[in-house]
Amino acid sequence: MTMTRRTIVHDGPGGPFEGVFAWDAAQRGARPGVLVIPNVLGQKEADNQKAEALAALGYAAFACDVFGQGKRTQRGEGASRYMDELNADRALLRERLRAALDALTAQPEVDRERVAAIGFCFGGKCVLDMARAGLPFRGGVSFHGVYDRPDIPSAAITASLLICHGWDDPLGPPEAVVALGQELTAAGADWQLHAYGGAGHGFTDRTLSEGTGGFGYDARADRRSWEAMRNFLQELFDL
Structure with a gap:
């Protein structure tokens, strides 16, 4: 096994x-x-490590950037400015996600007919918006994502979806989870929800302390x- 990284700079709206x-x-x-889509802070080493972990499983992964080159934040005041x-x-967000997906599928190591996406926090919302937009990917995983629907039309959802949700997440209360399930069902999606009792928002983020207050x-x-x-x-790609 020879883990290798390549920095990719690509164009897109506002790039x-x-x-x-x-x-x-x-x-x-x-x-x-x-495609690995970062949280509120933007593209960072933790996302690169997720991409490498996926590469170790036999995939080729792109820890992408949807904020813009050099636009990164730290926790504290102003952390959400680019996300906001x-x-x-959300229409601009869709086009930036499309550009990131195109950058992934342009790599020679990637089978462009077999593509998925995962995202964390804001990135989890991005995975759902990719599916809502009908972007060409087979399926996606939202980790402690945000579930509000965009105020722009959505396509029929053909991508399979896995939602990994912390049940104590205050950004995803039960009514929001139910609304998401109803939305995905109405859109004809193949979807599943895994809810983890006692877990809150950011449950995959090892830079955070153990969960308190959701x-x-x-x-x-x-x-x-x-x-x-x-x-x-493995099921998505028949591996």
Whole structure:
């Protein structure tokens, strides 16, 4: 196994954008690709490590950037400023996600007919918006995502979806989870929901302390959701 990274700078609306592509150079031929969409802070080393973890499973993964090259934040005041701009313009967000997906499928190591996406927090919302927009990917996983629907028309959902949800997440209260299930059912989606008791928002983020008040890391939910993702991708790509 030879883990390899490539920095990718690509165009898109409001770009350029910069992300990191990871693959196992010892593996021959094209393999399924996975888009990794970051949380509120933007593209960072933790996302690159997720891409490498996917590469170790036999995929080629692109930890993408939807905020713009150099646009990153830290926790604290102003952490959500770039996310807020895209929350206010979900049509622009769709086009940036399309550009990131195109950058992934342009890589020679990727089988462009077999592509998935995973996302964390804001990235989980992005996975759902990709499906709502009918972008060309087979399926996606939302980890502690945000479930509000965009105020722009959605397509019939053909991508399979796995929603990994912390039951104590204040950003995804029960009524929001039920509304998402109703939306996906009405759209004809193949969807499943894994809810983790005692886990809150950010349960996969090891930079956070153990969860209090509905936020924070939860080792058990992190482990279980990653295994659920592995099973989901294997079924999605008939591996």
